[in-house]
Amino acid sequence: MSLYQTSPAVAEALAQGRPVVALESTIITHGMPWPQNLEMARTVEQTVRDAGAEPATIAVMDGTLYIGLTDDQLVALAQAQNVAKLSRADLAACMAMGGTGATTVAATMIAAAQAGIAVxxxxxxxxxxxxxxxxxxxxxxxxxxxxxxxxxxxxxxxxxxxxxxxxxxxxxxxxxxxxxxxxxxxxxxxxxxxxxxxxxxxxxxxxxxxxxxxxxxxxxxxxxxxxxxxxxxxxxxxxxxxxxxxxxxxxxxxxxxxxxxxxxxxxxxxxxxxxxxxxxxxxxxxxxxxxxxxxxxxxxxxx
Incomplete structure (x- = not known):
């Protein structure tokens, strides 16, 4: 069983050796209200693309660790309620219990390293x-x-x-x-x-x-x-x-x-x-x- 799922765009970039930048998700769920949080998430991702890399926003949704979110997933996460704030201590527990959580710096680093993303x-x-x-x-x-x-x-x-x-x-x-x-x-x-x-x-x-x-x-x-x-x-x-x-x-x-x-x-x-x-x-x-x-x-x- 895979520990995570990559979005099609991130999977393609990694397979081709193109630059990828990981992004956390607490800024979406805990940083600002809807719909400004979605606008912000999209703007950050586009900024990474415009600068020559593929963005990989990271989050746990229904127990699955996603490295790179589709736009539909971004919309769903931005509107989600009672989202956990995940660090090293609770990342695995959230996944095991089928929960939804936004990744802090520590959890984002862990997920990025798992996928071979270094920035x-x-x-x-x-x-x-x-x-x-x-x-x-x-x-x-x-x-x-x-x-x-x-x-x-x-x-x-x-x-x-x-x-x-x-x-x-x-x-x-x-x-x-x-x-x-x-x-x-x-x-x-x-x-x-x-x-x-x-x-x-x-x-x-x-x-x-x-x-x-x-x-x-x-x-x-x-x-x-x-x-x-x-x-x-x-x-x-x-x-x-x-x-x-x-x-x-x-x-x-x-x-x-x-x-x-x-x-x-x-x-x-x-x-x-x-x-x-x-x-x-x-x-x-x-x-x-x-x-x-x-x-x-x-x-x-x-x-």
Missing amino acids: FATGGIGGVHKGAELSFDISADLPELAQTPVNVVAAGAKAILDIPKTLEVLETQGVPVIAVGQDALPAFWSRESGIKAPLRMDQPAQIAKAFAMRRALGLPGGQLIANPVPEADEIPADVMLPYITQATAEAEAKGITGKSVTPFLLQRIFELTDGRSLKTNIALVLNNARLAAQIAQELSALP
Whole structure:
């Protein structure tokens, strides 16, 4: 029995050795309402195609892990209710029980690696939450990057997180963190976090070669490609900080924990910024999709 099903377009691209970019599905089910979520999903997929790669949106539907969705499946997922949010811990359980779930960064990486897809575009990764020294709230995305061989193109870690601690964990886990075109680590909505990135690369070919070299050396895990949001679309860090502080305090006061924290914070920040945060989020996802397609092209061209 196959562990997953690929869409016809993705199966053809993989068989021909053409570049493929994995896409997560939580942005569809947990990121925005219908029908904006469907429009967003279609736009991201088309952005990948326009940049020269085949998109592979990943989700579990009725117990089947799909790598690449048809448009009908995208429509169904975008309208689905009570969709689980899947990470490493619950991906297999959802499949075994015939459930429907959207994949987070960690689960998308697992599925992509199963299919031989080495590049994945997302918005921002999870990481170490503020106050983690008491709550131990650390995203499964970080150890996944340390063990699953996929390039994750993101606008850094989500700015609601403790970015210095997130960077420390990634360093301990041996994950290359590569800022694209600048020395500073981006912070999701903002181009700069005030923290110097461990590595800088300016060209997709450099990123592809670094990943190929890691494989040649037998090193496990992937790479985090920290791609800053376009300057015209960013919200500077000093503007975002008061909103993040207020939303975080409200989450603590309400006793919100675990997987509910990030969706609450993102929704509250959307409200506090009068929707500006979502516009920036969309812009950075599209920007990451373009870069991911370029990296996938460079990888497919390597011997």
